[in-house]
Amino acid sequence: MNLYSYEEIEIGQKEEFRVEIKEALLDRFREITGDENPLHRDEIYARQQGHKGRVAYGMLTASFLSTLAGVYLPGERSLIQSVEIKFAKPVYIGDILTVTGEVTEKNDTYQLIFLKVTIRNQNGEKVLRGKMQIQVLGEEAA
Amino acid sequence: MNLYSYEEIEIGQKEEFRVEIKEALLDRFREITGDENPLHRDEIYARQQGHKGRVAYGMLTASFLSTLAGVYLPGERSLIQSVEIKFAKPVYIGDILTVTGEVTEKNDTYQLIFLKVTIRNQNGEKVLRGKMQIQVLGEEAA
Numbered sequence: 001m002n003l004y005s006y007e008e009i010e011i012g013q014k015e016e017f018r019v020e021i022k023e024a025l026l027d028r029f030r031e032i033t034g035d036e037n038p039l040h041r042d043e044i045y046a047r048q049q050g051h052k053g054r055v056a057y058g059m060l061t062a063s064f065l066s067t068l069a070g071v072y073l074p075g076e077r078s079l080i081q082s083v084e085i086k087f088a089k090p091v092y093i094g095d096i097l098t099v100t101g102e103v104t105e106k107n108d109t110y111q112l113i114f115l116k117v118t119i120r121n122q123n124g125e126k127v128l129r130g131k132m133q134i135q136v137l138g139e140e141a142a
Numbered sequence: 143m144n145l146y147s148y149e150e151i152e153i154g155q156k157e158e159f160r161v162e163i164k165e166a167l168l169d170r171f172r173e174i175t176g177d178e179n180p181l182h183r184d185e186i187y188a189r190q191q192g193h194k195g196r197v198a199y200g201m202l203t204a205s206f207l208s209t210l211a212g213v214y215l216p217g218e219r220s221l222i223q224s225v226e227i228k229f230a231k232p233v234y235i236g237d238i239l240t241v242t243g244e245v246t247e248k249n250d251t252y253q254l255i256f257l258k259v260t261i262r263n264q265n266g267e268k269v270l271r272g273k274m275q276i277q278v279l280g281e282e283a284a
Binding site: 001019025029033035036038040057058060062063064065067075076078079081082086087 | 161
């Protein structure tokens, strides 16, 4: 886990990690949320909708932004304040996603960092793009 | 599960449900995301940070927006296009959240509905506010 202080973070800094969308993740996300929508749990229904299989919950893909902030950028001292997400393409079971965050702006007064976020699949296609505003907690608090 | 068509949905329409934030949800969210940030898993660390206990992942609270769209508004025909989230207050284990969505706007050309979203805790405090843009799939596709 990274432990960047606010001062250590630079505009343009990037962090990236990969994750595989396994079937069990969809099932677990359904258990958490109670989202029983058939697009995500019913293979046949999803195919009837023109998909190649069960579609991953958009908010499941988005949940990796939690990891991006809380483990990578800034890591331990992260406190997410706001998130904007656009879903660009569907994500399927077996997809391998690359989650990337890049620092675009800093606010010294409030110790905020602003990230541009991109999630791409194994074919390089953007499946999610977004922005995050994250407070970097001070050492006295950490 | 609701099955509203685009035509059936009216501006001002509201849907609401409740959910209890159990410890197991935090643990499951950590298993899904790999977000090992101690604020969410380490009681002592969280108290040192001035919290009354482990803080729920913001993106866990946000994941109930999946349920709001996919089960309630519009329900089965939901396809989330974008989400904006602001975290207003921390959520703790044992909190009972009320998730509310209200239709603020419709776009007939693209069959989009726009929701204003609010999540409140058992004390009536807003913990999350946001906006969602959701496509309502047509009957031919459903």
